[in-house]
Amino acid sequence: MISNEDNNNQHFARENHKIDTAVIRFVGDSGDGMQLTGTQFSDTAALFGNDVATFPNYPSEIRAPQGSLYGVSGFQVQFGSVEVSTPGDELDLLVAMNPAALKTNLFALKAGGTIIVDTDAFNKKNLEKAKYVNNPLEDGSLSNYRLINADITALTRESLKDLGLDTKSIARSKNMFTLGMVYFMYNRPLEHSESYLNKKFKSKPIIAEANIKALKTGFYYAETLELMSSTYVVEPAKMEAGTYRVVMGNDATAWGFIAAAEKAGLNLFLGSYPITPATDILHELVKYRHFGIKTFQAEDEIAGIASAIGASFAGSLAITTTSGPGLALKGEAIGLAMIAELPIVIVDVQRGGPSTGLPTKTEQSDLLQAMYGRNGESPVIIIAASTPANCFEYAFEASKLALEHMTPVILLTDGFIANGSAPWKIKSVKDLPAIKTKLVPNGTVKYEAYVRDEDRLARSWALPGTPGLEHRIGGLEKDKVTGCVNQGPENHEYMCKIRAEKIKRVADFIPNIEVDYAQEGDLLVVGWGGTFGNIHAAVKEMADAGYKIGHAQFNYINPLPKNTAELFSRYKKIVVCELNLGQLVKMFRSEFNNIEFSQYNKVQGLPFTKSELTQHFKGLI
């Protein structure tokens, strides 16, 4: 570790500024290791005690042609000594590993911000690929920024020349050299990344050694580099006491299900088919066979959910994970689970649509599909997580609702929170709420599959293997008591109505929605799901400036919290902000037809920025 004394023992005068937050973006080719570099920086910041929020933004090509404009992969992180709810709008530091990375990301850098470039990559060929006529490092076009030119490729090669590595392995270490430089700039210790590299390359110690050497050389290089005239200190944030770890939304989702299965005393079963950006949930759950978790990578999306329905029939906490196109394929099966009244959770990690759309980018355009994308009258519970960390609690909640109400639940997350990471205050399973399943106890003599409880209208759950409870269920309309086939007109209407009422009644078991900032006043800003962080930051800024503005972020969408109408009545204006062309607002307009809603929408595959939101909100007040 580099101690503070080393930092003070500098070769020339250097200012050490104390700042509240900083926003850094690492950008390079999709094979440059920018995701790893960014993750390392944010993990180190979190371990130091900062609040952090990250935003990986990468192309759908795995290894796009080198130096191309469309092959640029980026990782943005904001870290702070104050609350950090977004990865940030404007960059303080842009690390660009080649001309294409600089060209496509410069717009986000604030005036006077810092750029670190690998000058070796600014050769004729790469400049042409990035469609630069002149070399921007030389033509004065970057004069509004603090430009740090470093021969990163050459310096990395030089520092590793004695290790006897091939050229490719040496070139691959340049991201660690760069990370070392940024660590120096923000007074960060190297310990965490060193131990990470040792672990990652346990079987290839020479690669670990090369990466660590590159990391350290980058750090020392920055220390001696006069261009780096300022370094920055971001103190630890004041966070609620407890034990934390940094989690990605998809991992938190996986863990929420693990916790729910443990709490409910059931085995967890995941039936899934790989699809971006949901696959990391599968990747995470396959690791934990030891907890009785069964994962089944099926032949397609439909088999994924069909296996989950079968596992649910046999008594597992059964889930399936997907993204928009997969949700479309699962539609018929969701209807089956819905009429069979079996508990399953369908996770839709939303991405840009329609069709294949923008697979690696974020969007919220599956809401209406989740609500209405099935044949017949087939309501299900819909809830949405709103931060990387609360993916844990909403995965848990989705499981609890499915098991206690005997119904499919669709859990909506999105690419932004699924791939983003943030500190999570770890919850022990014992501190989570109880889950009371509807399992029929062994020894029960008479079982009628569709007799319901009074408060939830949920039927009970008899499992194959239980003597005396043999019964048949399926997709044909069932008799309201026995569950046998009954296609009579009155029975069908009764069943449609009772299934709708069952979902409506869930409102009695979910919390009221709460508002941040002004509890009444000029403007209520409404969002749902993964836009929480950016809306929160925008509303906070305006509330701090004295505006009478409140923020309500919906996590429960079907049914809505019971106080929704009352909440809306407390504000002069309501604006519903969504990363789609207006889906929740369409539901609001049909549900609350005496209330006027305005809307703010964006479908660029990108999250909202704080500045665009504040600008829009100011225009409404």
Added chain:
Amino acid sequence: MESNVKYTFKDFASDQEVRWCPGCDDYVVLRAMQKALPDMGIKKEDVVFVSGIGCSSRFPYYMDAYGFHGIHGRAPGIATGVKLANPSLSVWIMTGDGDAMAIGGNHFIHLLRRNIDINIVLFNNEIYGLTKGQFSPTSLIGQKTKSSPYGNTQTPFIAGELAIGAKARFYARVGGNEPKTMTDIFIQAESYKGTSLIEILQNCVIFNDGCFTHFTDKDVKEDMQLYVEHGKPMIFGKEKNKGLVLNGLKLEVVTIGENGVSEADILIHDAVEQDPTLHLMLIRLHYPMVMGVIRKIDDITFEEREYQLTEAIKSKSNFNSVDDLFFAGETYDVK
């Protein structure tokens, strides 16, 4: 799982009125299954029937066991979930030619490939019955149906050939009018560890009546069918004087006692041979139509592999609880 209770076929009949067309072979299958189950040595509560959509997929409703009537083509997925969630159950898929090989074709081949211990009963009537008479993936070229009034132009699948291409380990074929053979094969299928596929050549009395009669009718069946049994010579015919021999790379029908052919020259059926070449040749024959358990090879099941892997991982794991996982690795304390 082993049952001490002695059941009769009545114990497996549900209180639901059976609604197939009068004269349908499905009644034969239902009765054969109800008769087979008491002899399988399994408990009634451990039996699960899963189906898709089609006439045959109504089957679970008529069995007093656990049953799940799914959606079209997806029974393999549902059944896989049931079996993986609780491997001690006896899981049966009841499906048809359209359900298994058209809309559910993808699931069907992957189910066979994985070798989960599930039994599939495939009712093949070479027609869509429930939708009233369209051609199916096993309908013959030229077959006139509601959706092919001038004759079918799509090449049919041979179910056994498709199944073996998908790595089926157990494949049997039986006529829809052979209840005793069916019962026997159902029992064999249940005791077999792995995916068993039993194809039933089932006559649809309404839309494709008589499509199999040229080899299933009582008068002709002994001459037209070869019923194979492992370890026994492939002899058929009313006079038990016809048999199969291998002539180069082709099967040939010979008559015992003619041209110097004796019983010793006739091929012996080897159902457990891993190489499927001869099994495929038997499946493709039209004369004689080969019935019985054609292929039954040993292999580890998918769920057994899963179980062994889980036990190995468990024995190496340091995690005793979910909390161990949550608090392991890179955590930090905020005071």
